[in-house]
Amino acid sequence: HGLTTALPAALDRGEFFIEYQPLVHLGDGSVRGAEALVRWLHPQHGVLGPDRFIPLAEHTGLIVPLGRWVLEESVRQAREWGERYGDGTADRPLRINVNLSPCQLSHPGLVQDTVEILERTGVQPDSLCLEVTESALIGADNDLLKPLRRLAEMGVDIALDDFGTGYSNLANLRRLPVSILKLDRSFTQSMQRFPADPVDLKIVEGIVSLAHSLDLAVTVEGVETGAQAEQLRILGCDTAQGWYYARPGPPERLHELALVDA
Ligand code: G
Ligand code: G
Ligand code: MN
Ligand code: NA
Numbered sequence: 001h002g003l004t005t006a007l008p009a010a011l012d013r014g015e016f017f018i019e020y021q022p023l024v025h026l027g028d029g030s031v032r033g034a035e036a037l038v039r040w041l042h043p044q045h046g047v048l049g050p051d052r053f054i055p056l057a058e059h060t061g062l063i064v065p066l067g068r069w070v071l072e073e074s075v076r077q078a079r080e081w082g083e084r085y086g087d088g089t090a091d092r093p094l095r096i097n098v099n100l101s102p103c104q105l106s107h108p109g110l111v112q113d114t115v116e117i118l119e120r121t122g123v124q125p126d127s128l129c130l131e132v133t134e135s136a137l138i139g140a141d142n143d144l145l146k147p148l149r150r151l152a153e154m155g156v157d158i159a160l161d162d163f164g165t166g167y168s169n170l171a172n173l174r175r176l177p178v179s180i181l182k183l184d185r186s187f188t189q190s191m192q193r194f195p196a197d198p199v200d201l202k203i204v205e206g207i208v209s210l211a212h213s214l215d216l217a218v219t220v221e222g223v224e225t226g227a228q229a230e231q232l233r234i235l236g237c238d239t240a241q242g243w244y245y246a247r248p249g250p251p252e253r254l255h256e257l258a259l260v261d262a
Contacts, residue, residue, distance in 0.1 A: 185222030
């Protein structure tokens with residue numbers, strides 16, 4: 001595959017860049033942070049989304065250095081947002097969410113790399129959230145969970161991404177060092193119809209109440225309309241992300257969005 005063989009040189013040449021999508025507090029509409037989403041500006045094919053190259057990078061192992069670059073670059077960006085905000089938001093720094101692939105989880109350097117990046121940038125661990133998919137943690141043994149536990153003990157938030165799409169045993173959640181459930185977009189989509197399917201509403205309500213009883217916050221993705229946002233707020237979800245608020249965009253966009261309600 002042509003793209004696969006081009007990946008290492010693309011990383012060396014700096015062809016990857018990151019877009020940021022805001023995370024918004026459903027209660028007051030304020031921007032609380034952003035998810036980092038990597039893209040590849042390919043010299044022939046133009047901008048390629050992660051679906052086009054993350055699986056290839058995982059297959060070849062390039063995801064480890066690529067993921068480390070994404071982490072460093074987006075934490076550095078979070079630091080810059082913090083500086084540009086000044087005193088007004090010192091009590092509420094913007095948080096940065098970074099996706100971790102399963103290969104990064106099993107890579108022995110994960111904890112040390114993360115600690116070094118936080119130290120180098122001066123970003124507090126509790127400003128960082130690492131997103132791991134539900135499927136990556138299904139059946140995870142202690143060896144796989146150990147680095148996540150270490151990070152969680154340091155104060156890094158771990159979010160369970162795409163929650164609700166796998167077949168995880170809900171009781172299993174207690175065993176995982178996660179503090180945030182990221183409800184999959186498919187739940188939000190079912191709120192699109194009005195009136196929403198009452199069974200779907202019950203399911204979301206149940207997930208939120210279970211999450212809160214386990215001290216987990218709930219983030220919803222794929223919010224495209226104000227009606228969805230309102231429905232999800234009423235159901236008790238904490239944070240939202242989606243085109244209704246903003247599409248993924250360059251870092252300057254987040255600064256503008258966050259300043260509007262600062
Ligand atoms: O960018 P887009 O909105 O198309 O995201 C598609 C998928 O790619 C999402 O599921 C997201 O989790 C994943 N993704 C985006 N950036 C990264 C990254 O830096 N690392 C990993 N492992 N996955 C990512
Ligand atoms: O990590 P994750 O797979 O959840 O990454 C988010 C993905 O969802 C990205 O591909 C992003 O572009 C996409 N996305 C973000 N907001 C919306 C939205 O409101 N609607 C839809 N359909 N997709 C979204
Ligand atoms: Mn994600
Ligand atoms: Na997701």
